[in-house]
Amino acid sequence: MSKITCQILIVDDEEDILTAGRLLLKQYFTSVKTTSDPYQIPAILTEQPIDVVLLDMNYSAGATSSKEGLHWLKQIKQLDPKVTVILMTAYGDIELAVRALKEGASDFVLKPWQNDKLVAILKNACQVRQQQIAPVTAKSTHYTTFHYGDFIGTSPAMQRVYQTIDKVAATDANVLILGENGTGKEVAARALHQKSRRAEHAFEKVDLGAVSETLFESELFGHAKGSFTDAKEDRVGRMEAANGGTLFLDEIGNLSLALQAKMLTVLQSRQVTRLGTNKPRPIDIRLICATNMPLYEMVKQGTFRQDLLYRINTVEIQLPPLRERREDIKLLAEHFLQNYSQKYGRPNLSLNAQTMHRLTAYHWPGNVRELDHAMERAVILCDGNELHADDFYFAPNASGSPVTETTPRHGGHELSEGDYTLDALEKMMVQKMLVKHSGNITHAAKELGITRTALYRRIEKHGL
Numbered sequence: 149m150s151k152i153t154c155q156i157l158i159v160d161d162e163e164d165i166l167t168a169g170r171l172l173l174k175q176y177f178t179s180v181k182t183t184s185d186p187y188q189i190p191a192i193l194t195e196q197p198i199d200v201v202l203l204d205m206n207y208s209a210g211a212t213s214s215k216e217g218l219h220w221l222k223q224i225k226q227l228d229p230k231v232t233v234i235l236m237t238a239y240g241d242i243e244l245a246v247r248a249l250k251e252g253a254s255d256f257v258l259k260p261w262q263n264d265k266l267v268a269i270l271k272n273a274c275q276v277r278q279q280q281i282a283p284v285t286a287k288s289t290h291y292t293t294f295h296y297g298d299f300i301g302t303s304p305a306m307q308r309v310y311q312t313i314d315k316v317a318a319t320d321a322n323v324l325i326l327g328e329n330g331t332g333k334e335v336a337a338r339a340l341h342q343k344s345r346r347a348e349h350a351f352e353k354v355d356l357g358a359v360s361e362t363l364f365e366s367e368l369f370g371h372a373k374g375s376f377t378d379a380k381e382d383r384v385g386r387m388e389a390a391n392g393g394t395l396f397l398d399e400i401g402n403l404s405l406a407l408q409a410k411m412l413t414v415l416q417s418r419q420v421t422r423l424g425t426n427k428p429r430p431i432d433i434r435l436i437c438a439t440n441m442p443l444y445e446m447v448k449q450g451t452f453r454q455d456l457l458y459r460i461n462t463v464e465i466q467l468p469p470l471r472e473r474r475e476d477i478k479l480l481a482e483h484f485l486q487n488y489s490q491k492y493g494r495p496n497l498s499l500n501a502q503t504m505h506r507l508t509a510y511h512w513p514g515n516v517r518e519l520d521h522a523m524e525r526a527v528i529l530c531d532g533n534e535l536h537a538d539d540f541y542f543a544p545n546a547s548g549s550p551v552t553e554t555t556p557r558h559g560g561h562e563l564s565e566g567d568y569t570l571d572a573l574e575k576m577m578v579q580k581m582l583v584k585h586s587g588n589i590t591h592a593a594k595e596l597g598i599t600r601t602a603l604y605r606r607i608e609k610h611g612l
């Protein structure tokens with residue numbers, strides 16, 4: 149008997165049920181996955197194609213209200229509206245069946261099930277699902293083009309990011325984007341918004357690292373005229389401004405515990421109350437959060453609330469550092485070179501093979517943003533029409549090993565013995581700050597405690 153091509157996921161907290169279901173359904177369908185933990189559902193759905201979910205209604209010991217099943221049904225439908233969900237319960241009644249069907253379930257089975265009945269229901273569900281799916285195309289070819297939204301890069305790691313964005317964009321699921329500085333977290337958030345049904349509405353970005361503790365509530369929730377000394381007018385908060393669209397909370401890891409509590413209350417109730425008023429207003433937003441901080445570690449250390457993390461991380465997107473997808477460096481370098489050649493009126497500039505080799509081998513601690521700035525600086529500073537490695541600034545990596553993984557040191561800022569002159573120390577500090585701030589002169593100068601002009605003078609002096 150040939151099996152029906154269908155990927156089935158069974159979710160039930162009883163291992164016996166999972167085993168029985170797997171053994172039965174494996175005879176008829178090509179793939180049967182199981183999990184006893186419904187919290188795994190979002191991860192499983194984003195990582196692999198699933199056609200049909202057979203979902204238990206009760207998970208906590210003794211639970212019979214089926215509320216949990218309805219909750220997970222809703223989550224699945226948010227993540228992928230096309231997945232077919234069949235509910236199972238030992239406590240079935242007509243009312244609940246009707247409610248589940250209304251909320252998007254396709255069918256309903258009672259436990260203990262009759263084998264032939266369950267197989268028939270699933271065969272039917274798989275057939276319907278197969279008809280919905282477009283003819284199979286080579287999946288990867290879809291993403292092998294040079295651009296995806298504002299992203300450039302064709303590495304397998306980035307293709308996985310694009311696939312996740314495509315899957316999640318159609319839903320209203322909360323998304324948490326993780327990654328080092330400059331890896332493209334904001335680019336990803338904008339792509340999610342652009343590809344969502346909210347694209348015509350606002351994309352409201354709030355940099356939580358830049359909002360002061362005192363102004364937080366007024367900025368995020370809004371205020372009424374006269375609610376505090378400087379409140380001269382009524383003001384709509386950023387959350388309300390995002391209504392109908394997407395709210396992008398950048399640097400969520402920087403929020404103090406007190407503000408995390410306030411944020412959680414609003415996200416749970418989906419209502420904001422402007423300062424100085426007592427009228428809660430409903431907000432309809434798609435929430436995207438981003439951070440470069442280790443939120444899971446922070447939860448363990450008690451500096452980030454676990455309940456807030458679980459509220460924001462329905463789906464996670466991890467952006468890989470540039471050094472882990474070196475195959476994208478060439479494309480990005482060429483793209484930035486083209487941009488800046490145009491911007492600075494130098495159309496004949498080119499990168500020779502040796503320079504490209506150096507760019508590809510370098511570890512890029514500031515990721516794509518650093519490559520972008522490095523290219524701009526090189527385009528401005530280079531003399532002829534060919535960009536040389538010397539036109540770029542390469543910092544040593546954290547271990548102090550050579551500048552690039554494959555080439556000898558070039559202008560690194562590590563000190564060798566006997567190098568402790570004031571000049572050498574100054575050069576090292578300037579380099580360190582430039583790397584730390586990805587070439588941002590204003591920020592580097594501020595941290596060094598000197599003016600921008602003084603920093604430029606030192607950059608010239610040390611030939612950086």
Ligand SMILES: Nc1ncnc2c1ncn2[C@@H]1O[C@H](COP(=O)(O)OP(=O)(O)OP(=O)(O)O)[C@@H](O)[C@H]1O
Nearest residue numbers: 298299300301328329330331332333334335516517
């Ligand atoms: N794959 C990419 N292709 C093209 N440009 C990119 C890519 N990734 C990032 N960039 C560019 O690099 C810069 C940094 O990107 P972005 O601001 O999205 O990073 P981030 O991870 O949000 O950084 P931070 O954590 O510092 O806020 C931007 O100018 C962005 O356009």
